[in-house]
Amino acid sequence: MQNRYYTYSLEAATIPGVQDRETRVPLNLETALAALHAAHERIREQDAEIAQLRMAVAEVDRTNHFLAAELGQAQQLLRTFDPPVGISGVLQQEMQVIQRKFITPDESSHSAQASSSRQFQPGDRVPSPSSLPTPFHSGGASSSSHLQKVEDLPDDVPTLGSSGHSQGQCKPCFYVFSRNGCKFGRSCMYCHLNHARPKKERPPKLVRQECKELANQVFRNTPVAATV
Incomplete structure (x- = not known):
């Protein structure tokens, strides 16, 4: 296919000093159509990328809504199964009464x-004397026997x-x-x-040094038995 050429005239006012001059500018339609086609392809690719980004944003929104619903259900379960502070204290007192029986x-x-003795740590509060266990057995006779043993x-x-x-x-x-x-x-x-x-008492450093020197001297002066 041969290239087609179009002719157009420039106005004289646009080109000073030139009157009624006819200029011919060649235009290649195949190159223009190829460039237009490439531009359309780029536009379609960008549209596809935008659609993918929108789908990803929608998926993130759905995930966030799902996680928010799961979190709300978990908080509701915690509020349902976690008794108030007053009730938990009453339950603890009841368990202590049952254990004492x-x-x-x-x-x-x-x-x-x-x-x-197992749970005490430095800095912990020492229990009051009223809460300390009694050292005596139940009964007056055993208490009197303990008092007699204390005197002995x-x-x-x-x-x-x-x-x-x-x-x-x-x-x-x-x-x-x-x-x-x-x-x-x-x-x-x-x-x-x-x-x-x-703790085992360790001799002073000077004494240990003297003992070490004596041991080395004895070791050096001891004759080595000749091997047969």
């Missing part, structure tokens, strides 16, 4: 002492529970090392003696 005085005293304790034994300290048959008292101390005194059924392991 099935625990003997000796077991309750021992468990309170053991749990306190040697001076170097601080409490009834400390009598088996030398044989390793005692349990340490937690309250004696607290800020308020143990209110039971010598009648406490737990040991008030120190249960910390004694």
Whole structure:
């Protein structure tokens, strides 16, 4: 296909000094049509990309709505199954009453002492004396027997529970090392003696250095047996 040429005239006013001049400008239709087709293709591609972006935004909106609904349901379930503070306190008191009915005085005293020794951390608040377990068994006869044993304790034994300290048959008292101390005194059924392991005394550095030098000197002066 041959290129077609179109002729047009420029007005004389547009070109000073030129009157009635005819100019011929060649126009290539194939090049123009190809450029127009490429522009249309770019427009279609951009439209497709915009459509994909809109679909992605819509998907994100649906996901956000779904997550918001799930969060609302979870919060509703938490409000439904989480009792108020007052009710939880009443339930805790009821559980404590039930536990006291099935625990003997000796077991309750021992468990309170053991749990306190396990859970106490430096800086924790020490329980009041009214909440401390009693060291005596139930009954007046047992209390009088404990008082008689307290009077018979040697001076170097601080409490009834400390009598088996030398044989390793005692349990340490937690309250004696607290800020308020143990209110039971010598009648406490737990040991008030120190249960910390004694540290081994290490000789001074100068003594250790001299011993090391003597050992090296003896080793150097010892003759080595000849091998056969």
